Amino acid sequence: MVPALERGEFLRLDREGLPGCFTFLALTLYIDSLLDDVYAGIGQYREKLDTWLGFGRSFSHLEGVAAMWEHLVGWLDRRVDAGEPFRCIVLPPHGTWTHIGYTRRLSFPARRDVRLVERFLTDHPRSTQRPGDFIANFEATALGPQASWGLKQAYEEFRSAYLTDSRALAGHRFWRFVTGLNGGERLAGPKPAAVEMSFDEDGGRIFVVTVGSVRDKPRTIAPTLGAAMDAVEAAGETSLSPALARGWLLFRRVGHGRWQSALNVDECVGRILLGCRSEIAPRVEALIGHLPSSGSWALLKEPSPVSVIESAVARLGGARRQEDWLVPVSVCDGIQSADLWLGRPAFLPRIVADTSELCIVPAPGNLSGPLTISDDGSLRLQASSPVDGAYVVSPKVAGGRPPPWSRRISFVRDAVPHTAYGGSKDDLLPLRDWTALEEQGLTSHVSGGFEWDEGGCAIGDLLEAVYAGGRTGWDEMDLIEVIRLGVGGAVDPWTTLRSLHDAGYLCPRLRQHWKGRVWTLTPPSLLIVKGRETDIVLAEGALCDRLTDAFRRSAEGGGGAPFRRAAVSVWSPPTIGCAGADPQYLAEKLGWPIAHTKDLAPPIPFAVETTPKRNDRYLVASRWDWEMRRFTVGCHVAEGRVALTRWQHPGGRDHDVYVVESPGHESFHLSRTASIVLAHGLAREAFVRIEDDWLVRVAREGGLPDVAAMRLRVSNLRNAGPVDDTYVYPFCDVDAQWLQAIMAGCIGGVREASAATAAEILALSRRSGARIRPLWIGGKMRINIR
Structure with missing residues (x-):
């Protein structure tokens, strides 16, 4: 130690990737931080060093300290030039202290600085609430003889930046030091808060309130602007408190379908929205037109130009600018x-x-x-x-x-694979479309074509983003916004979400005590499929690029032929698999389980999910329009025709309930897909149609149940997806009979050779638990669903 401190002689550890002098330099910083009152009468650095070490030396020569600092600078510069993830050190001028000058200037905050600032804060307990006042009061302390050189320099940096109108100083090293001693009160202003507005699948508005730090902010989901502002008020003093006081708030567009709160017009461009308290809504309507109510507040239905809103808010009064707030970067x-x-x-x-x-x-x-x-x-x-x-x-x-x-x-560049999946969202109840499930063997009807297709997928970046951010699951609104960014307006984000679900990439789960869903990643697994020539192993679940590469290399190492087959749409995930490999070898190599096939449906017709929930005290939100083939507001269903109605909890505190009604039938569902399938089966209306080798959705929304989408995906080794304005599934003739058996009347263009025989209809009737009845009509056996 003594040779290092006095002459800069120490063991170089470059071969081990270490500088060799770091421990000695850390020791010199620690020595400088020792309190003067602890080492009474020992105010000089050399005396402190000798007392702490107990060597009984004078340490009159410490040139080695400066030499070690300069060696560390050179070591770091060489590592940075080599592309290694290190930062450079910029040494301050050592002044007249040619031996220990670097140490004395770098040791901020020293222990004496802690005591000095603590005494100042005791005399000025609320000084950090207004940085301008703090600077005025702290000036004498900072310039005094008790402040260290490091404290003086840090304070001058902070003061200079503040006086030149910089406000992004909440993370400045001097302000962090001061506020840390003041009980962690880091911001001079109230907590940051924001209200974001987005839209659900039916076009309804959803409000998300965030309060606190940007990186880890608590969220509250509210069905109305009034409920959102109540949550803001309950959070105490926040950056949105001026909006609560004056009674109005602006919204500016920040995404394809996302709007964010703004306090002033000068934060906005283009078209914006204005919300206000119900009490002042008549006054605002006289200026800009009708504002529909949204709880205890009202909100414009369509955005208006900034100039129109600016003229209106000028009469309502502007927001006071908080000049003395500090903000974090x-x-x-x-x-x-x-x-x-x-x-x-x-x-x-x-x-x-x-x-x-x-x-x-x-x-x-x-x-x-x-x-x-x-x-x-x-x-x-x-x-x-x-x-x-x-x-x-x-x-x-x-x-x-x-x-x-x-x-x-x-x-x-590429997402880091997750070592574990889970979190509280995995405890939520999965939303299923089908209830009659049993373990079945899987068969693929594809022959050949087991090659690695590098093209035909525009969704690669989106898949990487969904995987990277989904370790503990996605809130649906956040996921939709990510999909919007990923598809860039090329396709509908809700349809793209369906393709990720149908591909087995994501699993929907019902939120507890609130409307809506969350989506969790499906952990990767291996699925064994019997092919025409050889067995096939499919890589199921959510895969990032690095996991896909690991599967491909492992399959090649095991003597198999890995393949990647593009989906029917460039906006759907490809199918990843391997022909001719040992699944046990792959499972051990990758650490993935071999999946069971218990989620496949036996040929029991219309075994759709139902719920014990009822629509008591719910409100009608929309009805299925048989002409437009989608849910719409205000449509009427002719008497005697099958009715499908979406009922909404008035406070948004529970899930939507879908009710299917026909003469002699009434059922309740939480699954939107299940209700659409059953309604079409009862009405004998096709919602998908066979066209060549595809199964095309005829309806404007909805799709096949989850088990049917999986069956077609495995059978054809290809994923479904959005094509133009509709949704398309892969299809082959051998799939038709199974689809007819479970969803009779829903499949248009079924080839006669695939139609169910009278014996099959009778067998289905016996297995259906009285759900279907065979009828003899026009010389043919037909199915009647109860």
Whole structure:
């Protein structure tokens, strides 16, 4: 130790990837932090060092300390130049302390700084609530003789940035130090809060309230704007408190179907929405037109130009600007994978700061592509191709001055595979379409074509994002927004969500005590399928690119022929599998279980899911329109015709209930798909039609039950998906008889050779539990569903 401190002689550990001097330098920082009152009468650094070590030496020469700091700088520079993930050290001027100068200046906060600031906060207990007042009061302390050189420098950085109108200082090293000593009170303003509005599958508005930090914010889902603002009020003093006080709030568009609260018109562009308390709604309506009620508040139905809203709010009074607030610099709205940001272009994060004048550069050693920052005010990062590695973002400054802050953001091109799946969402009840399930063997009718298809998939980035952010599941509104970003308006996001469900990528689950669903990733597994020439092993569940690569390499290593077959749509996941490999070998190699086939349906007709819930005190939200083939508001069903109605809980505190009614029949469902299938079966109306080798959805929404989608996927080794304005399933002739058996009357264009025989109809009737009755009509046996 003594040779290192006095002469800079220490064991170099470059071969082990270590600098060798780090421990000694950490010791020198610790020695400088020792309190003067603990070491009474020992105020000089050398005396503290000797007392702590107990060597009985004077330590008059400590040139080795400066030499070790300079060695560490060179070691780090070489690592950065080699592309390793290290940061450089910029040493401060050592001044007249040529031996220990670096240590004395880098040791902030020293123990004496802690005591000094604690005494100041005792005398000024509420000073951190207004940074301007804090600076005025702390000036004498910072300039006094008891403040260390490091404290003086940190304070001057903070003061200079604040006086030049920078407000993104909540994470500044000086302010973190001060507020940490003041009980963690880090923000001079109230808690950040926001209200986001999006739309469900039926076009209804859903409000999400977030309060707290950007990275880990508690969420409240509300059915009306009034309920959302009640949740904001219950959170106490927040950044939305001015909106509560004045009684109105603006919404600006931040996505294809997402709107976010704004306090002032100058935050908005294009068309915006205005909401207000019901008490002042008549006054607002006189200025801009009718505002439909949304709980105890009212909200414009259609967005209006900024100029129109600006004129209206000028008469209502503007929001007071809080000049003395400090804000944190945050990175948000991206997809994280193992504490790294996913580097796919559509899902890059945005920066939350107090300025839009930002610059971003690759960190030393990063050879990935360039990143830019959008100029539309959202501060979202942009790239033309996937990015990897670290970048540094900071505000632009003039005159060569150092920026008041900078942030290092690290990206990963491909999602990091999850080591475990789960969380509280996995405890929620899965939403199933079909109830009659049994274990069956699986057969594929595909012959040949077991090749690795590299093209035909536009959904790759979206699959990577859904996987990366879904370890503990997705709230449905968040998932829909991610899908919107991924498809970019090319297809309907709700239809794309159906394709992910039909592909076995995601599982829907019912939210507890509230309307809506959450979606969890299906853990990867292996499914054994009997093929025409050889057995096939399918990779089931949610796969990222790295898991797909692992499956392919393992299959090749086991002597199999891995294949990747594109779906019927470029906006659906491909099918991944292997022909001729030992499934036990793959299971051991990958650590994936071999899946059981218990979720396949025996040929029992219309064994759809039902629920004991009833629609008492619910309100009619929409009805199935047999002409438009979708749920609509205000349509009427002719007497004697099958009626399908969606009932909604008035407070949004429970799930929608779908009621199917016909003469002699009434059933209640939580599954939208199940209710549509049963209604079409009772009405003898086809909602899918066979066209060549495809099964095309005739209805404007809905689809096959989950078990039928899985059967067709395995039978044809191809996933269903959106094509143009409809939805298409893979299909072959041998599927028709099974589909007719479980959903008679729902399949249009069935070839006569595939129609059910009289003996089969009688057998189905016996197995249906009196659900179907055979009828003799026109010289043929028919099925009547009760």
